[in-house]
Amino acid sequence: MDKKFFDKLCWCGSGKKYKDCHLNIDTKLEEMARKGHIVPSPDMCKNSTEIEGIRKSGVITKGILDMVGEKIKAGVSTEEINTWVYDYTVEHGGIPATLNYMGYPKSVCVSINDVVCHGIPDDKTILKDGDIVNVDVTTILNGYFADSSRMYIIGETDEAGADLVKTAEECLYKGIEEVKPFKTLGDVGYVIEKYAKEKGYSVVEEYGGHGIGIRFHEDPFVAHCGQRGRDMVLAPGMVFTIEPMINEGKKEVQTLDDGWTVLTYDGKRSAQFEHTIVVTEDGYKILT
Secondary structure, eight states: OOHHHHHSBOTTSSSSBGGGTTHHHHHHHHHHHHTTOBOOOGGGBOOHHHHHHHHHHHHHHHHHHHHHHHHOOTTOBHHHHHHHHHHHHHHTTOEETTTTGGGOOSSSEEEETTEEEOOOOOTTOBOOTTOEEEEEEEEEETTEEEEEEEEEEOSOOOHHHHHHHHHHHHHHHHHHHTOOTTOBHHHHHHHHHHHHHHTTOEEOSSOOEEEOSSSSSEEEEEOSSOOTTOSBBOOTTBEEEEOOEEESSOSOEEEOTTSSOEEETTSOOEEEOBEEEEEOSSSEEEOO
16 A cells, blocks of 8 residues: 555544554554454544543433432322433533433433333332332434433332342442453353343343444444443544443333333332443443
8 A cells, every 4th residue: 555545643533643542553453354353444443532522421321310319208209200301401502312202201221129211200200218210311412412321210219129229339330341343242242241141130132232323223232241342443533332221020021101211010110220321442431
């Protein structure tokens, strides 16, 4: 290849010469592709400007979840939580990404006890002591998306419920710790599933994490189960969510007639934590 090619500006938009930016990364990915690995396409890797935009959106997303944590309690309706999220988002210059997304009618998902995900807020659903609640927020700021969710225990729950919530959070961070350039999404899923099963829980397979940043849902799909060394290779600049849904009972789920609300099939509880992650040159950074 012409030496001048390596002196051209990198395709990622960093402003650096290709040889000083993505050359070594692309060479390694090409080598792994020849060995049969699935490698990300260039459009899955965000540049520094895009990552900064996602990070700023993530600041609002984290702020929302912090605010909810200060206000959530028994006697609050899920519609009140929706109002809090909407108001905070617009007051900080953002847009709630879920509002009217594919027909979803609210600014947040609130999932209680056996609701795995996508619980639709309403004024008749009132939180009560002992509930475990997931609040899932996605923000758009200046065209950039950031997605995160957090569990809240209302008052005091039973020991089993508290352990489920704790384990779900541990699963998230064990998955995050696997994120390094040239490892794979299979490594992430493997450690999450292994730990959950060791603790006596199951992992939902139908839903997972996803690429994010320029759009709400991008490639790749991030499974929370898998095998080491399998699935897509991780590369610097990839931005995606890790959001394991951990069930107290079996992994099977069902969807209500509203087309959104997902419940455990056996009626047992589920817990979930989520962050938006960027792969860096030596590991990862949490953007939410």
